[in-house]
Amino acid sequence: MTNLSLFRESTRSWLADNCPKSMREPMLEKDICRGGRNHIFQSNDQKIWLDRMASKGWTAPTWPIEFGGAGLCKEQAKVLREELIAIEARPPVSGMGISMIGPAILEFGSETLKKQHLPAMARGEIRWCQGYSEPNSGSDLAGLQTKAENFGDHLIVNGQKVWTSYGDDADWMFCLVRTNTDVGKHSGISLVLFDMETKGVTTRPIQLISGTSQFCETYLDDVRVEIDQIVGEIDAGWTVAKYLLTHEREALGKMGSSPVERSIKEQAITCLDLTNGRLNDEVIRKELIDWEIDYFCHQLTSERVNAEIASSGVGNTSAMLKYYGTELNKRKYELLISIHGSESMHWEDNPVSRQWLRSKGNSIEGGTSEIQLNIIAKRILGLG
Amino acid sequence: MNLVLNEEETMIKDAANDFLFENAGPDHLRNLRDDPDSKGFSVSLWGQMIDLGWPSLLVPEEFGGLDFSNVGMGQIMQQVGCHLATSPLLITGILGVTLLKNSSSNHWKAKILPLIAQGKTKMAIAIDETSRHDPQVIQTKLTPKAGEYVLNGTKLNVVDGQVADSFIVIAKIPSEKPKETDDICFVIVDSNQQGISVKNNLLIDSRKTSSLIFSDVKVTDKQILKFNESSESILQKLLSTANIYLSAELLGIAEKAFELTMQYLKTRSQFGVKIGSFQALQHRSANLWAEIELGKSIVLKALRSLDEMDQDINKIASMAKAKTSKIAENATNEGIQMHGGIGMTDEFYIGFYLKRAKVSQLLFGDWKYHLDRAAYLSGY
Numbered sequence: 001m002t003n004l005s006l007f008r009e010s011t012r013s014w015l016a017d018n019c020p021k022s023m024r025e026p027m028l029e030k031d032i033c034r035g036g037r038n039h040i041f042q043s044n045d046q047k048i049w050l051d052r053m054a055s056k057g058w059t060a061p062t063w064p065i066e067f068g069g070a071g072l073c074k075e076q077a078k079v080l081r082e083e084l085i086a087i088e089a090r091p092p093v094s095g096m097g098i099s100m101i102g103p104a105i106l107e108f109g110s111e112t113l114k115k116q117h118l119p120a121m122a123r124g125e126i127r128w129c130q131g132y133s134e135p136n137s138g139s140d141l142a143g144l145q146t147k148a149e150n151f152g153d154h155l156i157v158n159g160q161k162v163w164t165s166y167g168d169d170a171d172w173m174f175c176l177v178r179t180n181t182d183v184g185k186h187s188g189i190s191l192v193l194f195d196m197e198t199k200g201v202t203t204r205p206i207q208l209i210s211g212t213s214q215f216c217e218t219y220l221d222d223v224r225v226e227i228d229q230i231v232g233e234i235d236a237g238w239t240v241a242k243y244l245l246t247h248e249r250e251a252l253g254k255m256g257s258s259p260v261e262r263s264i265k266e267q268a269i270t271c272l273d274l275t276n277g278r279l280n281d282e283v284i285r286k287e288l289i290d291w292e293i294d295y296f297c298h299q300l301t302s303e304r305v306n307a308e309i310a311s312s313g314v315g316n317t318s319a320m321l322k323y324y325g326t327e328l329n330k331r332k333y334e335l336l337i338s339i340h341g342s343e344s345m346h347w348e349d350n351p352v353s354r355q356w357l358r359s360k361g362n363s364i365e366g367g368t369s370e371i372q373l374n375i376i377a378k379r380i381l382g383l384g
Numbered sequence: 385m386n387l388v389l390n391e392e393e394t395m396i397k398d399a400a401n402d403f404l405f406e407n408a409g410p411d412h413l414r415n416l417r418d419d420p421d422s423k424g425f426s427v428s429l430w431g432q433m434i435d436l437g438w439p440s441l442l443v444p445e446e447f448g449g450l451d452f453s454n455v456g457m458g459q460i461m462q463q464v465g466c467h468l469a470t471s472p473l474l475i476t477g478i479l480g481v482t483l484l485k486n487s488s489s490n491h492w493k494a495k496i497l498p499l500i501a502q503g504k505t506k507m508a509i510a511i512d513e514t515s516r517h518d519p520q521v522i523q524t525k526l527t528p529k530a531g532e533y534v535l536n537g538t539k540l541n542v543v544d545g546q547v548a549d550s551f552i553v554i555a556k557i558p559s560e561k562p563k564e565t566d567d568i569c570f571v572i573v574d575s576n577q578q579g580i581s582v583k584n585n586l587l588i589d590s591r592k593t594s595s596l597i598f599s600d601v602k603v604t605d606k607q608i609l610k611f612n613e614s615s616e617s618i619l620q621k622l623l624s625t626a627n628i629y630l631s632a633e634l635l636g637i638a639e640k641a642f643e644l645t646m647q648y649l650k651t652r653s654q655f656g657v658k659i660g661s662f663q664a665l666q667h668r669s670a671n672l673w674a675e676i677e678l679g680k681s682i683v684l685k686a687l688r689s690l691d692e693m694d695q696d697i698n699k700i701a702s703m704a705k706a707k708t709s710k711i712a713e714n715a716t717n718e719g720i721q722m723h724g725g726i727g728m729t730d731e732f733y734i735g736f737y738l739k740r741a742k743v744s745q746l747l748f749g750d751w752k753y754h755l756d757r758a759a760y761l762s763g764y
Binding site: 277278279285289292293294297300304307372376377380382 | 388649663665666667670671674677678681684759
């Protein structure tokens, strides 16, 4: 038996013994464990599951053991992922720590930053948010104006961030600031980390058209940031930012695949019914299969691309997967509205109404579809 | 399932690309079109393909073939699309071989498969009876007569019918069980048999197809191909195989049409700049590129499903054909539009891709046909 199949066997039996039964049930938005200082565990099982996974280092399996990971190689991590999927285990913790800033600190950060932040992230103790967009820099992210003045051992930051996801619940922020105004706009940016409890940081939720307020505005007034909290070199934050954006695109590209809800096909059949094996609405039938084919192709492409870049790290297809995946998600909700009919307009008792509204942001957040198309045209197709 | 090509599959793809780059392409196609004696495919190219062993690739070893995978053969078909290569490979080397391989008629397997492997025979498969593909409509009939049968009916759109040595004809045959509706069957007839008339049609892509009329063609029981599963299911699988390979070809067409268009956007100047610098064209190009990436995934998935004898093969085939048909349609239409006026001229290559793409889309069902088939097979 190979080492990998031995690993699979031991993983499977450990998961069988250690993943609480309730943590294998389908999950709704409210069941997601995002961790952090203010997190209230929904159940004892949720806490046990996080603690057990964290003590194995399996919340961040490929990170080195000293930083809270398990030091697994890519193949082992894949086995772990497959075994988790096989038992339909819920993610023990999710959020922007382990998936975004963690890998960036590991790649670009100093030893101090790694020791300070990574283990707490892996244990789900600190919840992170992202300070990227500003009122006047959305698509033109590198045009950001939040200013950080250098006082040798610390920076003083002033400015405003917007679209900070869960900013009001987060413990720490990773934030792009301008540390140099004398150079080109891409060259004077730094990525800094600070505690959201630092004096001068205030957040305000933004109510969306869907009625929720997942996003915040964050005001930074004379916020003191220690100099050792810069990730990578000072003024060289754009490189780190781009690395992070690729990770974000990859995550968003996987949208449209939520195992929780019933498939659109099932919903269509329930709402519209079949006659002799055919859906009772020819036009919706056509739209639905068209969507299903594109969705299938998108999933296959994500699978294919992951296999192709397994050895070479992050690839250049994330822009495409993000663009296509989010456009698919918008199409999905348009289709669901048609399928559910006027009931889908009910604000309180039909979730489709708010999901449809929320989906309109998919092709805006994390870089608009138009920005993704620019990236493809310029970087991949070489159109200048 | 592995969605990455292995070393052997990559090698065959590269070899096919190198070979067809030298020996096929739009200029060769133009010569074929302008040849008054054209047979609707390049005889010399087919000869070279035979020398390379391509018609033997899918033939089992016991019949003198190489027993190669569909993924491997699919790489060749993709390059056939890229280089607009004309040959009987699809019908004889792929569909004829697949059908005979699945048959339990050892006589025909032993007789024809070695000939195909050596490039010594060409076949045609007569399915369609309606201009718009609809395999439910089969009126060609095999009627019992004095211990034998007679075959009567008309077949349309028979690819390579003009050059085939034999035809495999899909026909209705009275059911063995009384009161039940007719079965379908696969009949092998020699193209020289009495009672067959062949009318050739020249297509927009310089290929030829035939309309075949069968009038009281004598058929013995031996000429009916036998299978270990129902003829209906064999026909569906045959059509799925055809459509998966056409998907590979359409993907190759789309890739090349897109490549030609990108080259043009980088060389053509208007308003003092390269037209590729205009965002209106960039976004459409980027969108097309994304679609082609999706096409690559579904084609590879479909070819692997063929090798693995996936239970959902018919559904996957329709999904692949629907998707690649749309992609090739977009890539060639956008190609013409982005080339502008010269895209409408015979001198430029893009028009040849537009023409072949449309013929491949229509063959054995276009986007709309396969959307509906995929929906039906998905349970709605």
